[in-house]
Amino acid sequence: MAGKRFVSIGECMIEMSGGEDRQYRLGYAGDTLNTAWYMRALLGADWDVDYFTALGADRYSADIRAFLEAHGIGTRFIGTIEGRRPGLYLIHQEKGDRHFTYWRDTSAARLMAEDRQALDAALEGAGIVYFSGITMAILQPRARGRLLGAIVTARDKGARVVFDPNVRPALWSSPRVMGAVLTAAATISDVVMPTHSDEAPIFGDKSVDETADRYFELGVEEVVVKDGAKPALIATRAERIELAPKPGAKVVDATGAGDSFNGAYLSARAAGASPMEAAEAAHRIAGIVIGERGALVDPALLKA
Numbered sequence: 001m002a003g004k005r006f007v008s009i010g011e012c013m014i015e016m017s018g019g020e021d022r023q024y025r026l027g028y029a030g031d032t033l034n035t036a037w038y039m040r041a042l043l044g045a046d047w048d049v050d051y052f053t054a055l056g057a058d059r060y061s062a063d064i065r066a067f068l069e070a071h072g073i074g075t076r077f078i079g080t081i082e083g084r085r086p087g088l089y090l091i092h093q094e095k096g097d098r099h100f101t102y103w104r105d106t107s108a109a110r111l112m113a114e115d116r117q118a119l120d121a122a123l124e125g126a127g128i129v130y131f132s133g134i135t136m137a138i139l140q141p142r143a144r145g146r147l148l149g150a151i152v153t154a155r156d157k158g159a160r161v162v163f164d165p166n167v168r169p170a171l172w173s174s175p176r177v178m179g180a181v182l183t184a185a186a187t188i189s190d191v192v193m194p195t196h197s198d199e200a201p202i203f204g205d206k207s208v209d210e211t212a213d214r215y216f217e218l219g220v221e222e223v224v225v226k227d228g229a230k231p232a233l234i235a236t237r238a239e240r241i242e243l244a245p246k247p248g249a250k251v252v253d254a255t256g257a258g259d260s261f262n263g264a265y266l267s268a269r270a271a272g273a274s275p276m277e278a279a280e281a282a283h284r285i286a287g288i289v290i291g292e293r294g295a296l297v298d299p300a301l302l303k304a
């Protein structure tokens with residue numbers, strides 16, 4: 001039975017943020033973990049939040065587990081791959097936006113979906129299952145199919161499936177494969193949370209409405225189209241609302257803006273908020289996150 005359990009599936013990396021005078025701050029982040037982080041911070045204590053990935057047996061993998069546990073994110077389904085380590089990325093700011101340089105080709109997370117039984121065990125009883133285009137990008141083709149199969153099984157048992165395409169062309173073998181896999185993943189999802197400016201070059205969408213229409217055609221029920229500082233479109237089959245973020249936010253590092261938006265939106269919806277109320281909360285939280293370095297901000301900073 002589907003319960004109050006949020007399970008996020010993906011890769012947590014070592015994150016190096018800052019970089020002025022070649023001084024970096026080491027953190028742990030990854031798009032699906034970032035959303036789990038904001039879910040944990042904003043959801044009621046009656047919800048469990050679990051992260052599903054694979055890590056190694058090295059000191060950084062152990063530290064990631066300890067870090068997640070210390071912040072109330074469950075790690076019991078995280079697999080251990082001997083001889084593999086977490087991936088790593090550096091953030092740099094250029095032309096008003098954040099950019100990522102990755103060392104993740106042989107990360108443990110790439111092997112997270114080798115065992116179907118482990119996937120089924122992790123998703124059993126989930127009320128919400130969350131994954132992203134990055135989750136799909138780092139897997140081998142057969143593992144992608146295995147993961148999608150496990151998510152369909154969870155959905156058949158009552159889970160609501162949420163997908164953020166989170167387009168990262170550098171992680172894909174070709175734009176064609178990327179477009180095909182992102183579309184397949186959306187097809188098994190109830191809620192899709194794309195970013196219009198990322199999707200337009202791949203799918204040819206001319207507006208946020210066209211981005212939403214494309215996902216509705218696939219059978220998705222709720223589409224939340226983010227568009228940076230421009231208004232987000234929140235579309236259900238019954239209504240469409242556009243809501244802009246409040247102007248004047250100070251941008252220090254936009255890393256994690258979309259992921260925190262998703263976490264705030266989904267936690268508000270899970271608590272019974274309307275799409276409009278959830279979008280207001282999402283813009284507010286993302287506005288705080290972009291004022292800090294790195295993807296994860298101290299939950300104490302998120303209080304209204």
Ligand SMILES: O=C(O)C(=O)C[C@H](O)[C@H](O)CO
Pocket residue numbers: 029030031032034089100134166168255256257258259295
């Ligand atoms: O690019 C990735 O894989 C990351 O997870 C790094 C950032 O935290 C993420 O992209 C922000 O959405």
